[in-house]
Amino acid sequence: MLSCREEVLAFTKQLVNIESIVNTDGEKVIAHSLYTLLTSFPYFLENPTHATIEQTNHDDLERYNVLSFVKGTKGNSNRTVILMGHMDTVGIDDFNQLKEFACTPDELMRALRDEELPSTARDHLDSGEWLFGRGVLDMKSGLASHLYLLKYYSENPDQLDGNLVFLAECDEEDGSHGVLSALKTLKRWKEEHQFDYVAAINADFVSPRYEGDENRYIYKGTVGKLLPSFFITGAETHVGSCFEGLDPNFIAAELTKQINYSPELCNEAYGETTVPPVSLKQTDLKPSYTVQTALSAYVYYNFFIHSWSPKDVLVKLKEQATIAFENALATFYDRYKAFCEISGERFMPTEWSSRVYTFEEFEELLISENGAKYSSHMDAFKAELLLDTSLDTRMFAARVVEEAWKWMKDKSPAIILFYSSLYSPRIELSGKSEVEQNLIDAVETAVKAIQPTYQYPIVTRNFFPYISDMSFVALSDDEEGIRAVSDNNPGWGTKHFVEYSDIRDINVPVINIGPYGIDAHKKLERMEMTYSLEVVPNLTNEVIRELISK
Template sequence: MLSCREDVLFFTKQLVNVESIVNTEGEKEISQAIYTLISSFPYFKENPGFVIKQQTNDDSLERYNVIAFVKGTKAPSNKTVVLMGHMDTVGIDDFNHLKDKACDPDQLMDSLKGEELPPLIDEHLRSGDYLFGRGVLDMKSGVASHLYLLNYYSDHPEELSGNLCVVIECDEEDSSHGILSALKELKALREEHGFEYIAAINADFVSPRFEGDVSRYIYKGTVGKLLPSFFITGAETHVGSCFEGIDPNFIAAELTRQISYNPELCNEAHGETTVPPVSLKQTDLKPTYTVQTALSAYVYYNFFIHSWSPKDVLVKLKEQAEIAFHNALTLFNERLAQFSSTTGQEYVEAPWKARVMTYEELEKTLVAEHGDAYLKHMKAFKEDLLLTSPEVDTRMFAAKVVEEAWKWMTDRSPAIILFYSSLYSPRIDVTGKNELETRLIGALDNAVAAVQPKYKHPIVTKNYFPYISDMSFVALSDDEEGINAVSDNNPGWGTKHYVEYQDIQDINVPVINIGPYGFDAHKQFERMELDYSLEVVPNLTNLVIRELLNGEKV
């Protein structure tokens, strides 16, 4: 077992001390700090070309990945294990009056001892078993573990057959520009150095899955994530004559009632089930106050998948949207009938019918009706929107494109348009489908069996990492049809948003997650447990590396 605790703790604190909030200058600062640190290791002084600071591609911000590798000398081999982790964090506003101490664990913990805290948090603070601070858990202690192993093998390349490549990427917390750019560098290194990528090990955080859960989890593969979005049109009317039209917010509310928290939309695979979708935004698109009902509304939902493809999700959600639309119209007519009875007016059933289509279906309809005139107009509209409103994010950009396209419809009676408006993080399962997966699973099982007797809490292996992570971008389980469902149904595809999924396919390496354990990632009291994070994680990772590259079984 490696005696790594103090070194990993030192690296962790160094990293946390650099405020590296996503989409800020801090990302650039921490990449330089990591590059300088790695460059100071003797091995990299002798081999300066083996550490790379890579600027991200097609990114509106200047930021960088850091990629470094050690070539083992124990025996000739091109086999290469990739260690990966992100350097960026979420913001620190939630630390409130302790915001200036969020990135200094020692000062923060001293200050927290004077605060009135919830019992469990106070217990962890005073136990001496946890480190608090922004990024300690998500995921700078995981990066620190990788840095330790990189440093160790740079001092001892004679202990390694094959190569160890560490990728420390930016922008994991937002749009994954980091890992998507790193794929191109990994491909270039494969061409230049002959690297044969056989496995990837991520070090993102793990947490209890329920109250009282003491297991420390390791994950093979990861959940996938989509952002299905709905543009909803109504029939505008003055609020004084409300039943003469239908408010798209009314339809949106029924849609959210149908989709949010719906267990029918949980995806079970290999005995594990995703959480159901939940609304992340719901709004109408009225720019100012008026006494007219809105012309349109916009809502999108978080959606996790294990085995479903993006195409499967479109089919399921189109069905749910049709149900919601029917329910909304039924309720509307019931209330219209009741109002008519109360006021003595004649009841006439509303004229609208449920109408749901995907963006792909909308596009085909408009191209068939208007041809090149429509295509040229929309191309110019997107280019102008990019130029004049660069601050508009991918989700609202997509909504504005659909809103503009809708103006070309001949029949503009109420409808729901279903589309994707953001990054698709692909699902990955590692189940032994091929030799690389079988070897990785075997190495992981052997590592856990070796370490478990030395650690008091159960170390449990599960199939799907339950949070969004850059693990999604080193392998691809979807076929061409599944990926086309993403590109054909994202209104911003090719302008505001684009992913080269072929780069993922070209790397296509099985990935597992062995990461630090703790509580409250993305929250004020983010903290990681020292024993597991500083000792167990590096040693488990090391045992997997040594079996995969050296054939050493513990």
């Protein structure tokens, strides 16, 4: 067992003290600070080319990744383990009057003693076994664990029959520009140094899965995340003649009723089930108040997957959207008829029917109807739209569909289904290849070795349940699944682009061994120190030893 608690704790506090909120200059500051620290280690003073700080690619902001590697001297193996973790955090506004202490754990905990706290948080604070502060859990203590192991093997390369790569990436909490940029460096090192990447170990946080859950989890593979989005058109009318038109918000409400919290849209694999989709935005696209009903509405949903591909999700959601559209029309006609009965007005229904297109189908229809003139117009429109830096990828995609709709010859109500944001791929670690099985075996051996030293159960599961950069070091999707993402994202190639081929070129099995705690992304974010500072580094080290050090 490595005696690492105090050193990992010191690294944790050093990292937490640097406010590194995503999409702020703090990301730049922490990268340079970490690089300065890392290159002060004797190994990197002697081997300066083994460490680098690199700016992200295709990024609107200036920020950096820090990467380094240690080459073992025990043998001649090229087997290489990647230790990865992110440097950025979410914001600190939720700390309110304690905001000035958010990144100084010791001062924060002193201040919290005078606060009204939930009983569990109070017990943790009083125990002396928990560390509070922004980023202590998500995930600077995990990064500190990796930093400790990098330093340890830089001082003891004779214990390493292979190589260790350290990756500290930025922008995990938003667009994953960090890890996507780092892939090119990992690929270059693979060619230059003949690194044989046999595993990646992420160190993102783990938490109880339910109240009273005392397990500490190791995750093999990770959940995937999509953002299916719907542009909905109706038929505009004056609100005083409401039944002469169709409100797109009415269809949107029915769509959310159909999709939100639906168990039918939970994806089960290997005995584990994703949480159902839930809406993250629902709005009409009217710029200001008028007494005309909205021309269009826009809604998108978080959607987790374990085994479904992005193409599978489109098929399922097109079916769900059709059901919702038909339900909305049926309710509309029923209410219109009932209104006519009580008002004495004549029932004169418009013969609308449900129309649902994927963006790919929508594009093909518009090109067939309008030809090159449409394509040229949309290329110019997107180029101009890129100048509006206030638009994120999601609203950019919506504006593209809104503009494309103007070219539609049949303007009767419709739903356009598309993806409007980054796809974080699902990763299955099933043992289907030798390299996957070796990692699974190494995890099992590590748990058996460390479990007797720790009081709570260390349990393995198949899918990390939160979005993380684990998604970008391997691909379980085939080319058809990835094409469903690119062909159905209106901003693809302009506002949004991912070189998924870079992921496939690395394609290394990945696990998560990270700090344990509660309330990540909340004011009372905290991590349990014994597991996070002692067990995590030793578990990770056992996996490294099983894979490349023996």
